[in-house]
Amino acid sequence: MSKIVLITSGQPSLNPRLVKEADALVEAGYEVTLIYQYWNDWATIADETLIASKKWKAIRVGGTPDTNRFSYWKLRIISKIANILSRKIGLKYHLAELSIGRCAMALSRKACKISSDLYIAHNLAALPAAVNAAKRNKAKSGFDAEDLHRYEMSNKATDIHVKLKKFIEEKYFPKVDYLTTSSPQIAAYYKKLFPKLIFNGILNVFPKQENLTIKTSNNHAIKLVWFSQNVGLSRGLQDVFTALKKLQEFEIEFYILGYLSDVMKQKFEEITHHLQFNHPPKIFFQAPIHPDDVQNYLNQFDIGLATEPAFSINNDSALSNKIFTYIQAGLAVIASDTTAQSSLLEEYPNMGMIYKKNDPASLSKVIKTYLEDRTLLLAHQKQAKKYADEELNWEVEKLKFLNIVEQTLATI
Structure with a gap:
């Protein structure tokens, strides 16, 4: 049984696309572990029931404001300092990795310790973790670009967030074994930026709901x-x-x-x-x-x-x-x-x-x-x-995703 590790700088309840991938991989017979970090309180409450209902394993790193507070605040302070330094001296010396997310390095350390055949990152702050873990464990890595990340907050090339995300993309995109995107337009734009790379489209659709019926509105607001x-x-x-x-x-x-x-x-x-x-x-x-x-x-x-x-x-x-x-x-x-x-x-x-x-x-x-x-x-x-x-359902799109995973693992 092949092992796959999914990595996110968010939480499962905040990323339905990630959860759909994890579920699809388990259904296909893979052993799946998900590594994530704390983001907010209401998602933490939702995670408890969500994770309990799943067949994949979930590991949280980096602490929270209420549990393992020392780790939470230490990583937050380190990330803050890295952001300040990166504005003054640039993105070298791993300042980009420390700046891109509070738990970027914690995610990487944990992922490297888990032996797997494939590491899949969701969100840019998880991308270094997937690439580093794959290199450490002589495995494969993938990245799901749910957004056109460098231009999420601004279109200005001089914006610090654009510079940071551009740096991470250019450093790590060429190192992964596959790339997926959530829309044809994002795939096309990334293709212009990285003409030598292949970007596969996987739409943000959901599983079919056979029990839902259309509610007519003839007699109400x-x-x-x-x-x-x-x-x-x-x-x-x-x-x-x-x-x-x-x-x-x-x-x-x-x-x-x-x-x-x-x-x-x-x-x-x-x-x-x-x-x-x-x-x-x-x-x-x-x-x-x-x-x-x-x-x-x-x-x-x-x-x-x-x-x-x-x-x-x-x-x-x-x-x-x-x-x-x-x-x-x-x-x-x-x-x-x-x-x-x-x-x-x-x-x-x-x-x-x-x-x-x-x-x-x-x-x-x-x-x-x-x-x-x-x-x-x-x-x-x-x-x-x-x-x-x-057509527009996960039953269709997950076959594309599983085919990409299967082809990636076939080259090990």
């Missing part, structure tokens, strides 16, 4: 939903609030699923107050729920919103978890016209509508189309579920 791990202002939500102001004569409920800080909640209240609704808008916030329950939760709604504003090259190129989760839950999709989302809805027509990003008037027009034509809404919901059942 249309229910819109948006979700993310963290609720903030960089993902187009303020455009939704402005669009709702333009649609006050209609009965609409808007639900937001994700972690909402007190500061962010106050900012949203300020936005809605500034918009001066005639009546308080029906906006509801839902705290994070267990990842396995998300699709059942979403199934009660009519329309899923993918409001990416293309604030970076990555945001324009990525296909998020949310858009595929909406499709699997049988929702019609309203998506901003980012390059990746426009391409997806063009390739898979009649399951949703595109609006002009950062344009609340365009968004309100699209929502109004569904409000006034429930037959169209139902048709798009059914088509989304059809795509999910037949």
